[in-house]
Amino acid sequence: MTTTAIVVCTWSGARGEVLEEAEAALTLGRKVSVALGGELQWLVVGAMPEGGAEIAQRQGVAVLENIEDAKLAGGQADAFVEALAQYCAERSPRLVLFSQGFDTRLVAPRLAGRLGSGVVVNAVDIEAAADSPLKVTASAYGGDTRVVYELAGAEPCIVSLLANAVLPESVEGAASPSVRNVAVDLSSVEERIRVVEAARTEGPRLEDAEIIVSGGRGLSSPDNYKLVEQLAEALGGLPGASRPLVDEGWVDSSRQVGLTGKITRPGLYVAAGISGASQHMAGCGAAKAIVAINTDPDAAIFRYARYGIVGDCLAILPELIRAAKK
């Protein structure tokens, strides 16, 4: 008898990927596998992350699978797509669920194109029931709306789960998963994209920061961004920015928080002179506490904020820097 396989696929070393996100994808994968009476499998491409076996067990993973191949080490897409296509041909899963990182945004749809599958990225939830199509809820219009898609096409369905959309929940008393190494033949893959200059992570990443202080257009001039940097430093956090500051060249694009920037999850997010557009909130809405400083009492950011100050951030930031140092 063949069982329905629900596969959560993650890979180590991927840019922007966080282990907690892999765990969130496993929680969602488990929900689908329970609904369909299937078996939850976790496919790790590349080296097994530290603590992987414990995560697999508390997420109720039945089979922990691993693909390792030297060709996958370069981190480019051709080898990944080929490896996953071979895997799917052999195992015929019902669903391949990725936890979304930068590279997933290319690998997931390319895999769908290769297999003739339907694909949805930016997913926040999946509803599954026996004998009916999977229903995937995804974020659209930068977060202003949610859309529900039904997936048709060849199996597996391919879904990429947005960061911070699902809270990991563990199961009690699950058996430890069986472990399987998956063999793929990548000898014919010649990566068509050659990295000439690799990206260099400069310092700590916004994705991992516990405290972020971000500035927006309300700062009104590039010089004032230093107030944001100083407050971030005083609080032991990192500075971020809304997209207009990047577009205007005030700050480097690695500072951008939002839909097309960093998806962060700090304990504290201070937004100074930021209006709270959905595309910005997509990158900080998961913060445990948001502090908003804005001259406009009706600014949208106050709807997301835990604490608000209606006022001029140029006057308040220097005082906050002082108060934070006390």
Place this chain on the structure above:
Amino acid sequence: MRIVVCVKEVLDPDAVNNYALAGRLEIGDDGKTLTQTTIPQLMNGFDEQAIEAALLLRDAGAECTICVVSVGADPANQLRHASALGADEVVGISSPVAEPDAHVVASLLVAHIRSLGGADLVLCGRQASDDDQGVVPALIGEALGMPVVTVASSVELADTSALRVTRVTPDGDEIVEAAMPAVVTISNEIGDPRYPTAANKLKARRVKPTLVGPDDLSLDADALAPRVLLTQQFVPTVQGNCEFISGDTPAELADRLVARLREDKVLP
């Protein structure tokens, strides 16, 4: 060389955002379409920047034909804008499927590119600002057997047959080389798109986009079978519970906020 730029017409995302923030974004009786008829249609911002990327290649001396193509109900306005910006050919493709998904759109674009005898470079936006998916370019690349380079902030010719592309990754800029033909998706970091000159705008008013229908393209049933069906759209609710800090001076506001954050253990 031939550069094909794929552009999508979308609802102005800022207008959608303003409606959403005002709590006035509504879904129609079909349960999936935004009802605001006053929201203007625009060219997807990243796609306008993809045209810019093509024009920058031309400015840098590349001899190229720039062909802008759009799948949509009535893309004439966007195509005229593309023409005013400097596109050599503008083509509208009408979909035989009422609600084409990314797969159907990609099939139509691919069939058109094939009918042109192929392309050396296919430029797309990194994602459409309505669905935010960024799936179409990857599907085009798979179907045409071309490598796909995503989220580019600059595209140059490395030599006559290869591209040098800077990608904006979460870890910083990455520079890659890819042999042509290739698909490249453009991000906002490429910079603001230029404005068309008044003279070109005037000239473009008379431009009639070439209209291509499914009969002009050879497509089988599978190519036109959607895989992803939009069944519902809704506006998520945001629960506000903001505690406003009051005070008479910036110093007082700052002290009270920091005290409150420490009290609530948000700050140590």
